[in-house]
Amino acid sequence: MAQSLLDTMPAASTGTVLVNDHLNYWGGRRVKPTDEKNAEPVFEPATGRVLCQMVPCGAEEVDQAIKSAHTAYLKWSKMAGMERARIMLEAARIIRERRDNIAKLEVINNGKSITEAQVDIDIAWQCIEYYAGMAGTLSGQHIQLPGGAFAYTRREPLGVCVGIGAWNYPFQIAAWKSAPALACGNAMVFKPSPMTPVTAVILAEIYKEAGVPEGLFNVVQGGAETGTLLCHHPMVAKVSFTGSVPTGKKIMEMSAKGVKPVTLELGGKSPLIIFKDCEMENAVRGALMANYLSQGEVCCNGTRVFVQREIMPQFLEEVVKRTKAIRVGDPLLKDTLMGALISKPHLEKVLGFVAQAKKEGARVLCGGEPFTPSDPKLKGGYFMSPCVLDNCRDDMTCVKEEIFGPVMSVLPFDTEEEVLQRANNTTFGLASGVFTRDIGRAHRVAENLQAGTCFINNYNISPVEVPFGGYKMSGFGRENGQVTIEYYSQLKTVVVEMGDVDSLF
Numbered sequence: 166m167a168q169s170l171l172d173t174m175p176a177a178s179t180g181t182v183l184v185n186d187h188l189n190y191w192g193g194r195r196v197k198p199t200d201e202k203n204a205e206p207v208f209e210p211a212t213g214r215v216l217c218q219m220v221p222c223g224a225e226e227v228d229q230a231i232k233s234a235h236t237a238y239l240k241w242s243k244m245a246g247m248e249r250a251r252i253m254l255e256a257a258r259i260i261r262e263r264r265d266n267i268a269k270l271e272v273i274n275n276g277k278s279i280t281e282a283q284v285d286i287d288i289a290w291q292c293i294e295y296y297a298g299m300a301g302t303l304s305g306q307h308i309q310l311p312g313g314a315f316a317y318t319r320r321e322p323l324g325v326c327v328g329i330g331a332w333n334y335p336f337q338i339a340a341w342k343s344a345p346a347l348a349c350g351n352a353m354v355f356k357p358s359p360m361t362p363v364t365a366v367i368l369a370e371i372y373k374e375a376g377v378p379e380g381l382f383n384v385v386q387g388g389a390e391t392g393t394l395l396c397h398h399p400m401v402a403k404v405s406f407t408g409s410v411p412t413g414k415k416i417m418e419m420s421a422k423g424v425k426p427v428t429l430e431l432g433g434k435s436p437l438i439i440f441k442d443c444e445m446e447n448a449v450r451g452a453l454m455a456n457y458l459s460q461g462e463v464c465c466n467g468t469r470v471f472v473q474r475e476i477m478p479q480f481l482e483e484v485v486k487r488t489k490a491i492r493v494g495d496p497l498l499k500d501t502l503m504g505a506l507i508s509k510p511h512l513e514k515v516l517g518f519v520a521q522a523k524k525e526g527a528r529v530l531c532g533g534e535p536f537t538p539s540d541p542k543l544k545g546g547y548f549m550s551p552c553v554l555d556n557c558r559d560d561m562t563c564v565k566e567e568i569f570g571p572v573m574s575v576l577p578f579d580t581e582e583e584v585l586q587r588a589n590n591t592t593f594g595l596a597s598g599v600f601t602r603d604i605g606r607a608h609r610v611a612e613n614l615q616a617g618t619c620f621i622n623n624y625n626i627s628p629v630e631v632p633f634g635g636y637k638m639s640g641f642g643r644e645n646g647q648v649t650i651e652y653y654s655q656l657k658t659v660v661v662e663m664g665d666v667d668s669l670f
């Protein structure tokens with residue numbers, strides 16, 4: 166069924182698509198929701214039109230999805246790692262083949278530009294390909310003990326893992342969570358954000374087509390209530406979450422009741438530090454990459470841009486010029502660089518941050534206003550012009566809180582010591598960045614920034630080989646990279662005696 170929805174994508178344009186397929190998926194097929202009276206409309210951000218209905222799953226449905234995952238887990242976990250690898254590689258291949266159609270559907274549901282969505286889908290199949298490569302490498306240690314005795318360790322899967330996703334990278338988040346989980350021999354029940362329910366189901370269908378056992382990757386729809394049911398379910402072994410800090414805390418509390426390990430990818434207010442010896446052209450590009458991907462709705466964005474005072478005028482001039490040139494509009498058009506924000510309330514929240522910043526003394530150098538593209542079909546869309554704020558101070562709301570929109574706050578600094586102290590003066594610690602030509606300084610700053618990632622002379626690139634995750638209240642656990650295998654598996658120690666038992670009794 167979804168294949169037919171994907172097949173209609175080449176002809177699809179903004180404002181034309183309706184999704185009528187069922188959006189739940191378990192037992193290897195799309196499942197009709199039981200209680201349609203709780204349906205919530207899902208909007209196409211670029212037009213404000215209803216795209217589909219999202220019907221939250223109740224306890225019975227969540228239970229069915231988890232049981233279906235458990236049945237698949239029993240088969241999948243016993244397969245050779247190499248066999249799991251082969252199936253995952255096939256899934257990656259199918260995604261690559263349908264990349265443009267999946268990206269289009271992602272744009273229609275999420276509002277980001279097609280160019281970005283294509284990159285997101287590429288990162289998704291690369292992630293699955295990467296962990297396919299690791300599925301055959303799982304191994305333990307052999308430890309020699311006295312008298313010929315020895316021990317060995319085995320890396321074993323956890324069981325049924327739950328993934329709970331945010332709306333900013335709907336397909337990619339589902340891939341980032343499922344790829345390492347599946348590589349290790351786990352099954353997954355994934356709950357997308359209620360605002361972006363459409364593409365995770367496509368991933369479920371692709372895994373099935375590639376040959377995973379029925380039920381290995383399932384999708385349940387819903388919001389907080391459905392998420393709560395997932396976290397409390399006794400057959401769930403682990404929860405991996407991407408979203409806000411307040412929800413992350415709740416996930417951790419709920420998981421604590423069942424002593425379930427959690428991975429939390431939470432918000433940020435990351436610093437980007439630009440020293441006067443930087444290569445200016447690259448620093449400006451980096452600042453744009455750090456703030457405007459996905460309409461600024463990115464957890465690791467470098468939204469506090471610290472610029473050394475001597476180069477501030479030159480930096481601002483260039484950044485403002487480039488920001489004004491960003492073409493906002495129909496996200497399915499190739500030359501659009503910024504699409505629509507996720508929802509009307511979210512757009513209003515972001516504009517509210519800009520109004521508050523003005524009140525607290527910031528100066529708007531450009532943007533920060535609702536934007537209505539000239540195309541009449543886009544007049545109900547959630548667009549705004551990207552914004553640069555100057556005259557910012559560390560105590561302003563726009564500098565302290567995660568805005569999750571295209572709003573860059575620029576702050577002057579004088580010395581390395583001062584900027585490090587100010588950059589670290591936050592409860593968040595997801596990412597950070599530094600632009601300088603002094604390699605000693607670059608690595609010193611990287612060492613001293615309290616964040617899970619530090620980009621030197623770039624920002625917001627995300628190769629799947631590289632671990633990603635937070636310090637402090639930005640969460641813990643990692644996604645991507647080799648290390649993530651440890652977050653989706655557990656270690657068994659087997660101790661082997663070769664002699665007689667030397668009993669103390």
Ligand SMILES: NC(=O)C1=CN([C@@H]2O[C@H](COP(=O)(O)OP(=O)(O)OC[C@H]3O[C@@H](n4cnc5c(N)ncnc54)[C@H](O)[C@@H]3O)[C@@H](O)[C@H]2O)C=CC1
Pocket residue numbers: 329330331332333356357358359387388389390391392393396407408409410412413415416430431432433463464567568569
């Ligand atoms: N770190 C990141 O990547 C993200 C950060 N955010 C931040 O969070 C703000 C609010 O966005 P939301 O989508 O409302 O984030 P959220 O953190 O409330 O939702 C994220 C996911 O958690 C689920 N959820 C919500 N309450 C739950 C509960 N009690 N138990 C289990 N699951 C639950 C949601 O349905 C969604 O799938 C944004 O404006 C932004 O500042 C949002 C999305 C992603």
Ligand SMILES: C[N+](C)(C)CCCC(=O)O
Pocket residue numbers: 333334338407458462463464465625626627
């Ligand atoms: C892909 N990347 C690095 C720009 C963002 C991924 C993290 C997120 O979910 O916001």
